[in-house]
Amino acid sequence: MLTFISGGVRSGKSRLAEQLAEQDAETRGGALFYLATAATPQESEMQARIRWHQQDRGKAWITLEEPIDLNAVLPRLQANSTLLLDCLTLWSSQVMFASDFSPKEAIEELDAFIQALTDQQIHLIIVSNDINECLPPNTPELLNYVRFLQCLHQCLTAQADHVIQMLGGCAYDWKGG
Amino acid sequence: MKLIIGGYCSGKRRFARQLYPNGYWLSAYEGKYLKDWPTESSAPSPLIIEGWERWIEADLMGNYDVKQLRTEYANQLDTYLAHEQASQQPICLILLEIGRGIVPIEAKQRALRDLNGWLSQDAAERCDEVFYAWNGLVRPIKTIG
Numbered sequence: 371m372l373t374f375i376s377g378g379v380r381s382g383k384s385r386l387a388e389q390l391a392e393q394d395a396e397t398r399g400g401a402l403f404y405l406a407t408a409a410t411p412q413e414s415e416m417q418a419r420i421r422w423h424q425q426d427r428g429k430a431w432i433t434l435e436e437p438i439d440l441n442a443v444l445p446r447l448q449a450n451s452t453l454l455l456d457c458l459t460l461w462s463s464q465v466m467f468a469s470d471f472s473p474k475e476a477i478e479e480l481d482a483f484i485q486a487l488t489d490q491q492i493h494l495i496i497v498s499n500d501i502n503e504c505l506p507p508n509t510p511e512l513l514n515y516v517r518f519l520q521c522l523h524q525c526l527t528a529q530a531d532h533v534i535q536m537l538g539g540c541a542y543d544w545k546g547g
Numbered sequence: 548m549k550l551i552i553g554g555y556c557s558g559k560r561r562f563a564r565q566l567y568p569n570g571y572w573l574s575a576y577e578g579k580y581l582k583d584w585p586t587e588s589s590a591p592s593p594l595i596i597e598g599w600e601r602w603i604e605a606d607l608m609g610n611y612d613v614k615q616l617r618t619e620y621a622n623q624l625d626t627y628l629a630h631e632q633a634s635q636q637p638i639c640l641i642l643l644e645i646g647r648g649i650v651p652i653e654a655k656q657r658a659l660r661d662l663n664g665w666l667s668q669d670a671a672e673r674c675d676e677v678f679y680a681w682n683g684l685v686r687p688i689k690t691i692g
Contacts (some may be wrong), residue, residue: 376682378647500682502554504648505656520556524683535681544684 371493372484373546374526376500377536384456386534386541387497388427391454394493395430400451404433407461409437437464438471440483442491449490458526462519473518477525484529496526500535508513548631550670550689553680559641560597562678562685567593567639575601581623591634596627597641602628603662608653616662621669628673638672642667 395402478535532546575598676690
């Protein structure tokens with residue numbers, strides 16, 4: 371099962387994703403994993419932000435951290451569990467600007483990750499950001515990045531069972547739900 | 548007349564191609580100008596028009612009056628509508644959503660967003676069907692009747 375949630379900044383994406391993940395884990399009686407994609411930050415403000423998120427999530431969650439190589443966390447997961455990946459935007463920017471992956475390899479990496487989770491009946495919930503409804507960036511690097519993220523989004527919405535757009539804390543179900 | 552609106556790389560073109568596989572594309576991205584129409588679209592086929600933000604950007608070179616430009620684009624929309632009714636060939640407009648970022652520092656960029664937003668409103672008002680494309684998915688946001 372794959373759920374994709376996207377929307378603008380502070381539109382309620384993470385809160386909804388956490389609620390859905392907790393409900394799913396409770397219903398199915400599986401473990402609850404949180405995959406943080408943020409690379410360990412240097413700034414104290416970002417470190418504090420991560421601590422708030424961890425405290426907000428409570429003790430039921432098992433937190434994993436992986437900024438680039440998603441498939442590296444597979445051995446630490448359990449079958450029939452629930453995994454929340456928050457967020458795809460950070461992962462994609464780290465892949466694009468701080469890794470050796472080409473966009474094509476990154477898409478293959480994500481596809482392999484999704485397939486491995488499907489094989490183990492792990493419900494994957496992915497949170498991302500919509501950054502394509504403003505003036506397109508005027509540098510080729512940033513334009514390529516938006517294109518790459520949109521490509522990931524389109525791949526995910528095509529195969530997801532449940533697709534949700536968040537706007538002002540309200541959820542719109544594009545698929546499933 | 549139909550309108551497809553959505554952000555950058557959101558699946559607008561793919562949807563237009565599904566609606567009109569044999570449509571004629573008047574596209575700013577292929578170096579076409581609005582003034583190329585209707586001479587280039589004389590063949591009896593559906594007409595798809597895209598790349599408006601490029602044409603607006605070109606209109607903002609040098610001196611400009613945003614209110615006057617809005618009127619000119621609205622008049623152009625009326626011309627398309629009349630042409631569609633007369634020719635019995637559907638017209639599909641594709642517009643890029645660019646209004647959801649922070650306010651740009653440059654006045655021309657602000658004018659571009661303003662004009663593109665007004666054009667979207669004026670187009671939606673004249674179209675009997677409006678679709679919103681989001682991350683490869685499309686849903687109607689205005690329907691006939």
